[in-house]
Amino acid sequence: MELALSLGETPKPFTFLDKSQKIVGNDLGFCMALGETSAEGKTIGKENEGENKGSSDLPIQLDLMPFAPVPRSQTSFNKLHFPWLTDNLVGEPGKRLDVNRRSRGVEEVDDAMAISSPNSTVSSFQMDFSIYRNGRGKRDFETVTVECEADRGDSSRASDEEENSMARKKLRLTKEQSAFLEDSFKEQSTLNPKQKLALAKQLNLRPRQIEVWFQNRRARTKLKQTEVDCEYLKKCCETLTEENRRLQKELQELRALKASQPFYMQLPATTLSMCPSCERVATTTTTTTAAASASTVSGRTSVVTVTPSNMGLPLVNPKLFSFSPAQIHAQQAAS
DNA sequence: GGAATCATGCAAGTTACTTCA
DNA sequence: CGTGAAGTAACTTGCATGATT
Structure with a gap:
């Protein structure tokens, strides 16, 4: 030869x-x-x-x-x-x-x-x-x-x-071939040469075809995952945008309060808490001094200590901030 | 030991064929 | 029946890695 x-x-x-x-x-x-x-x-x-x-x-x-x-x-x-x-x-x-x-x-x-x-x-x-x-x-x-x-x-x-x-x-793979390859892919997304050969023999395909199929399958998986991730991020973005809009509105309301209530300097700091259901800030207690600026997160309720220095707001009569979540809900419903 | 070379595998991107609405 | 879109088999290119020289 x-x-x-x-x-x-x-x-x-x-x-x-x-x-x-x-x-x-x-x-x-x-x-x-x-x-x-x-x-x-x-x-x-x-x-x-x-x-x-x-x-x-x-x-x-x-x-x-x-x-x-x-x-x-x-x-x-x-x-x-x-x-x-x-x-x-x-x-x-x-x-x-x-x-x-x-x-x-x-x-x-x-x-x-x-x-x-x-x-x-x-x-x-x-x-x-x-x-x-x-x-x-x-x-x-x-x-x-x-x-x-x-x-x-x-x-x-x-x-x-x-x-x-x-x-x-x-070549169009038969349904049986595709199903078998899918099952194999579920078990392992990559193949070693022996597995590739075995699959090829079993399906009467060339090893190169098996290799290409797995490469394409991985690419499809990645593409789908990217789409899912993209969708998730899109929703996150929408949520954050809405949250930002809501906070801006709330800030405006607080500034309006500040403008209408000039007697703030003598008042102690006010502790605000986030309503877990509507996620609006509400005053719960007035426990801290005016100098305090720490914030804590406890469970689903965020407690924020608000002072004139850290919020840039005048201190007002705490009663003005003393809304319970139920009251805030009622206020929202009214508006 | 390190550089060069080679073989191999994979991801990313592309092409082109098939199927279907 | 023609057409465009979608799905996908097959391809090219570039890079990484391990083995060998």
């Missing part, structure tokens, strides 16, 4: 691919092949198109478009009969090979091999290559094909049906 990798202008990159097409022109292509060194190497190419598709006995040559030659009739990746390409080979013609993704492709190989499709003719050889044009990761299979054909000097476009078939079909 020989595995060969060629980048660039090598006319005959692989010894076992003597009969394969040559890398033409000066364009930098990417060519990869797998095959028996002693075999009468035939590749998926112009010369033997259609006669060895799906044969695992024959070497496989992978040409990454557009610069490596591709058989004329193979206008889509799907037609290369690598089903995994429809999932993994995305993006646009080899403007850039993502080294990062490629290095991660090792995992994808392991993943894919762990879950090989019984129907796949290349189930023992799966690999992930991702090529794309720019950092935004725009994917466009039609563009790939059209540009590829243009590179080969082929002005004819693929038919609509061909274009439709080449478009990456988005």
Whole structure:
């Protein structure tokens, strides 16, 4: 078995691919092949198109478009009969090979091999290559094909049906799969590689799909939590706004009292308490001296010692502040 | 021991496909 | 039947971390 990798202008990159097409022109292509060194190497190419598709006995040559030659009739990746390409080979013609993704492709190989499709003719050889044009990761299979054909000097476009078939079909998880994944997520929101593989096997999905599902699920959870938090904060904000409005109003009332009652200096400090039900301030006792300014919180009732210095209010006749919560309620109802 | 490199996982953001009103 | 919105699978990018050199 020989595995060969060629980048660039090598006319005959692989010894076992003597009969394969040559890398033409000066364009930098990417060519990869797998095959028996002693075999009468035939590749998926112009010369033997259609006669060895799906044969695992024959070497496989992978040409990454557009610069490596591709058989004329193979206008889509799907037609290369690598089903995994429809999932993994995305993006646009080899403007850039993502080294990062490629290095991660090792995992994808392991993943894919762990879950090989019984129907796949290349189930023992799966690999992930991702090529794309720019950092935004725009994917466009039609563009790939059209540009590829243009590179080969082929002005004819693929038919609509061909274009439709080449478009990456988005997998829709079954209800059972989704439910199972949901249950797994409830138990654990992250998976270790073993769990990932086990889940993939159990659900007949690729480990990468499990991984992506969990990533997306975590993102959804976070998004929902953010929405809940946002809603809560919004309500808090509304409550505080209302509280502020109420306190402003109360302050105005107190200032009005101050203006109407000039005889305040001789009076002792007044202790106010917050009514737990309406949260309005009410005077309960006058126990402290005028110098005191401490405040305490006891249960649901806040006791605030009010002095002329800490409130900026004149001392008035304590009787004026001596409203019980019931009285304040009555006052509110009247107003 | 520390720097460089590599592999891996994840979050965040994005794209594009599917479904449904 | 066409269309827009919503849901979501799949993707890219960047960063963090641990292992290895």
